Amino acid sequence: MKSRAFQLSEATRLRAEATGNLGWIAGLDECVEGLERSWGIRVGESLLGGSESLVARAVCRDGTLAIVKVGLPGTADLANESKVFRIADGRGYARLIAQDDSRNALLLERLDRPLADLGLPRHAN
Numbered sequence: 001m002k003s004r005a006f007q008l009s010e011a012t013r014l015r016a017e018a019t020g021n022l023g024w025i026a027g028l029d030e031c032v033e034g035l036e037r038s039w040g041i042r043v044g045e046s047l048l049g050g051s052e053s054l055v056a057r058a059v060c061r062d063g064t065l066a067i068v069k070v071g072l073p074g075t076a077d078l079a080n081e082s083k084v085f086r087i088a089d090g091r092g093y094a095r096l097i098a099q100d101d102s103r104n105a106l107l108l109e110r111l112d113r114p115l116a117d118l119g120l121p122r123h124a125n
Helices: 010-018 022-026 028-039 078-088
Strands: 041-047 053-060 065-071 096-100 105-109
Touching (some): 028 041, 041 065, 065 078, 078 105
Antiparallel strands (some): 065 105
16 A cells, blocks of 8 residues: 655654654554554544644544544553543543554544634634
């Protein structure tokens, strides 16, 4: 299968390099393909705002718009982060749709526009 070459933020790429996790970058295609099969999703374009994860748009089999997040090993503890999403249950946070601890990945509901697209001053975010 042709590589998708997911885009990562510069911060994520540099962190992967600094922590010796370049293999994580090389394995992202295979990881995402596994998530697509497991969760019945189609992963699209990357979002570049993160600092220690691949974050990309996704669409669930039923048409639900979602975000897939795959954390950098050793720095992004998505199993712990998922607890907040689970407790909030969609109140003030995106709803957690699925998680895969073995791949350090979350599937979250897609909210409206990213904060960065709203044109708000940095301190208002």
